[in-house]
Amino acid sequence: xxxxxxxxxxxxxxxxxxxxxxxxxxxxxxxxxxxxxxxxxxxxxxxxxxxxxxxxxxxxxxxxxxxxxxxxxxxxxxxxxxxxxxxxxxxxxxxxxxxxxxxxxxxxxxxxxxxxxxxxxxxxxxxxxxxxxxxxxxxxxxxxxxxxxxxxxxxxxxxxxxxxxxxxxxxxxxxxxxxxxxxxxxxxxxxxxxxxxxxxxxxxxxxxxxxxxxxxxxxxxxxxxxxxxxxxxxxxxxx
Ligand SMILES: Nc1nc2c(ncn2[C@@H]2O[C@H](COP(=O)(O)OP(=O)(O)OP(=O)(O)O)[C@@H](O)[C@H]2O)c(=O)[nH]1
Ligand SMILES: [Mg+2]
Numbered sequence: 001x002x003x004x005x006x007x008x009x010x011x012x013x014x015x016x017x018x019x020x021x022x023x024x025x026x027x028x029x030x031x032x033x034x035x036x037x038x039x040x041x042x043x044x045x046x047x048x049x050x051x052x053x054x055x056x057x058x059x060x061x062x063x064x065x066x067x068x069x070x071x072x073x074x075x076x077x078x079x080x081x082x083x084x085x086x087x088x089x090x091x092x093x094x095x096x097x098x099x100x101x102x103x104x105x106x107x108x109x110x111x112x113x114x115x116x117x118x119x120x121x122x123x124x125x126x127x128x129x130x131x132x133x134x135x136x137x138x139x140x141x142x143x144x145x146x147x148x149x150x151x152x153x154x155x156x157x158x159x160x161x162x163x164x165x166x167x168x169x170x171x172x173x174x175x176x177x178x179x180x181x182x183x184x185x186x187x188x189x190x191x192x193x194x195x196x197x198x199x200x201x202x203x204x205x206x207x208x209x210x211x212x213x214x215x216x217x218x219x220x221x222x223x224x225x226x227x228x229x230x231x232x233x234x235x236x237x238x239x
Pocket of ligand 1: 013014015016017042043044072073074075078094095096097099206207211212213214
């Protein structure tokens with residue numbers, strides 16, 4: 001598996017993930033052992049010292065590139081920052097709290113040979129979710145429903161945080177992005193409608209350690225994002 005793939009950059013945003021990040025790096029090392037890769041960790045000056053833990057790991061492992069931003073600026077903008085500093089031809093985005101399992105990554109990477117964007121999807125056949133509260137499941141379903149209705153997207157998991165991109169897609173779309181809040185995939189799908197997209201099942205495991213950064217503010221930012229993307233697309237269609 002994964003033979004002859006070009007360099008892979010895994011972009012991992014962190015905020016207070018000192019209890020999770022090492023396990024994630026160990027997991028990624030195992031599944032990426034046979035390919036050229038880097039792990040770009042983008043930390044927003046976590047009070048728990050995540051950046052310094054990653055810096056220590058990087059002293060022993062040259063695959064790991066720790067990046068530090070001075071303040072908490074949001075997940076979506078952290079991913080864009082990491083992509084700009086990365087040099088892989090294939091870009092992976094995944095959370096650092098072990099909700100996205102490294103063992104699901106090889107199948108997504110295989111598919112990027114044929115597609116431009118591969119979504120790690122909780123909601124296609126074979127996908128599953130473990131440990132998520134009923135409230136979060138509902139919030140997730142409603143968010144996806146709203147995004148599908150307002151933006152007419154045909155995908156099952158438009159709000160997934162686990163996805164693989166050909167670098168060309170991000171090079172094309174990055175100047176158009178206005179990353180705010182949590183959701184970057186949705187904005188990319190809307191602003192690059194020509195991309196060939198595949199959804200593949202993943203197993204999502206709710207975080208076991210560390211604390212959530214998700215809250216009502218993120219829901220509001222998400223609804224605002226759907227509204228903004230719809231208005232922008234309306235303008236583009238007219239123009
Ligand atoms: N760099 C950076 N990373 C962030 C920021 N907000 C969240 N993250 C990271 O983004 C990922 C997703 O955040 P989570 O808190 O896990 O959000 P969630 O998955 O919706 O919620 P739970 O898993 O239920 O806690 C995690 O890896 C966080 O550490 C941020 O402002 N900056
Ligand atoms: Mg999480």
